Amino acid sequence: MILKGDLMKTIRTSIIGFGAVGQGVAEVLLQKEKYLKNIGLDIKVVAIADSKGAALDPDGLDLLKVLSQKRARGKSKDKGTVGSEKLTGLEIIKNIDHELVIETTPTDIETGGVGLVNMRAAFEHGRDVVTSNKGPLALKYRELSGIASENGSRFKFEATVGGAMPIINLIRDVLAGNDIISIEGILNGTCNYILTRMMEEQASYEQMLAESQELNIAETDPTYDVEGIDVACKLVILANSIFGMDANYKDVDVTGITKITPESLMLAQDDGYVVKLIGEVKKDLIRVGPRLVPVGNPLAVGGTLNVASIQTDLAGTVTITGRGAGSIETASAIISDIIAIYR
């Protein structure tokens, strides 16, 4: 059944930032086109921008063509661009008629980067924003949600915390009615992988960092992950959006995993514990650091998984586990946010 006419909502959309996540969104929109039309949503991508150029079509871009163009050119000496139009993401947001901006530019944690500028402009033009970009939210959540609200724009950002581990919508929608007392969990898959492998192999931090870099789990410069900064940003987003705080990632008490030894992991294991990099947020406290977790506790998950335990007044503790990264997984969170806005 495809809905016609009045029952179908057309949502003109831009994708700003066309790296792994932006491309994942395009793939998922293609894959789920029929499903989305069945629930009454015609998501028409009218513009896509990367850092070099843009593709435009007011009638809706052919996403398959755009994806293959981006990837084909990527293999040549000219680094790939999505299209030949010389428009920036910001110009698209300001000048092209559309309802929804999917903001997937890279996180800049120092200044908020182009993402911050893009989101401000989107709200000032009355557009809704769905994003995976942590930087602007970790720095300026209150300002952004304020501008969104003044302009009647919707602002959703499930993908910024834990990729396909859907913690924000779980709390806001599914646990509605509950007071949230605290959230704690493993919010960085790279750190979880390194700690899990150090324990399995009785190996050093340096050895297992090297392994995870070979497997493309850790980045060449792993500082942002292993020093706990990535977790701090996610905690700040939870603190601001769930607890109504006005925190900045610099307010977080942060310890990373670089000083952990295999000997300490073995001692913990002998007593029935594992060591995990745990982020924690509750009223007046935001911190991240290594902690002992009992084996059999829902937080004691291994590999690259993310997990969060949400302590509530009525439902007790609810724990959610999922993949914290991956372009399709992150795109899944973006699609769910889009459906939640327009369904």
Add this chain to the structure above:
Amino acid sequence: MILKGDLMKTIRTSIIGFGAVGQGVAEVLLQKEKYLKNIGLDIKVVAIADSKGAALDPDGLDLLKVLSQKRARGKSKDKGTVGSEKLTGLEIIKNIDHELVIETTPTDIETGGVGLVNMRAAFEHGRDVVTSNKGPLALKYRELSGIASENGSRFKFEATVGGAMPIINLIRDVLAGNDIISIEGILNGTCNYILTRMMEEQASYEQMLAESQELNIAETDPTYDVEGIDVACKLVILANSIFGMDANYKDVDVTGITKITPESLMLAQDDGYVVKLIGEVKKDLIRVGPRLVPVGNPLAVGGTLNVASIQTDLAGTVTITGRGAGSIETASAIISDIIAIYR
């Protein structure tokens, strides 16, 4: 901020069945009255029925008074009743003007019991139903959702599967856009407790059943739990509501935990596994039985916890853990369903 006039929705409500869960709902409605009014919902309970009588007030019952009356009388020789009106739940559903029936009568898995009759009548009178009663859904889901749909009634039942582990709304709302490939998990807290304790104490099934009965975790007649029937009912509800099947709990391939020995648990432990009673549903398969789960797997949770892993096409595997029982926990699921309907 309390919303006034047009912005406030008044929802006249009955609570049919006033045991632990029904009373939990009344307590939570009292506790969350201000929160609910803040989001625009005035939930006015106009009738409550238990198996002996009823309390009525078209202007809204005083829930504190009704609760203390039910409990005070419960201590006397006359077994407690909620009120002196000689109306049954069914008569209330048929004859009293209201929008929402909260159906919390006990599960009857053989016939569907009064719950089935009550739900049919509620939908025929155009009322919405939120329920914790598994029986009618495990037997007649398709019929009930059909009548609900014909009459424009809403039908929500998060509390029937896993208490405060919010699996149904997680899948339908938060993971919207994903195809669900399979669901597997621990859906009975009593069995999980017995198996966890057998392993911890190297004790027999009979010993740990006795312990769990002393702690009021297992019932005096534990058949329904330990033979896997309770899990089978929950799987059928998932099969019908998530996978669109038309299954009955008698279609489920069921093995319980009564034949498990502590020796087998120890052997599993030596190899890094725990034994759990796992329920599983996917296209054309519904089954429950003991299975080996690796330590560190998100399903390897202990105590009375419930857990479910949802395999999806986009988000990968998402796992949710929570308390499977408890009157306030179950009431939490009911309140979240109410908010989802009317917000």
